[in-house]
Amino acid sequence: MLHFTDAGLRNVWLTNGYVEKETPYGTAVSYPDLDGLIRTVCLALAHKPGKLAGAEFRYLRNALLLSQKSLGNLLGCTEQSVAKWEKQGRIPKAGDFLIRLIYTQKHDGMDSVAIAVDALKAIDHVGNSRIIVSRTGDKWAWKLAVEGNEQLLEPA
DSSP states (O other), X not given: OEEOOGGGOOSXXXXXXXXXXXXXXXXXXXXXXXXXXXXXXXXXXXXXXXXXOHHHXXXXXXXXXXXXXXXXXXXXXXXXXXXXHHHXXXXXXXXXXXXXXXXXXXXXXXXXHHHHHHHHHHHTOOSOEEEEEEEETTEEEEEEEETTOOSEEXXX
């Protein structure tokens, strides 16, 4: 078994799904399906009993591609508070619950949660954007054009 210590995790062990190779610098490990491995580890963390450790909380936050600032904004606290939780491992119950909920719902394909997570990531975006609203038939729709990105972004 391989002790998977990515990003400071301490309690994750792999029975397979990795390849070890000897190099002149020592043993190297590769993961043929790293994205799948990360998703699986995150789901296990989101469903584990007991409180999340600081490194586990950070792992879920990073998997969601949320900055400490964005998550702090969501929770009504500062990015320094989030950093402190991750460093000291004392995460408030609401923060622990919320990061698990967001990850599992986004993973399960909840479009509204995916859109909300994307909006959280956009909080840190600096630049101008335009909201483009149009009507097709009897429905209104909107798109977002972000400065520096010619592609129009649209909720799924």
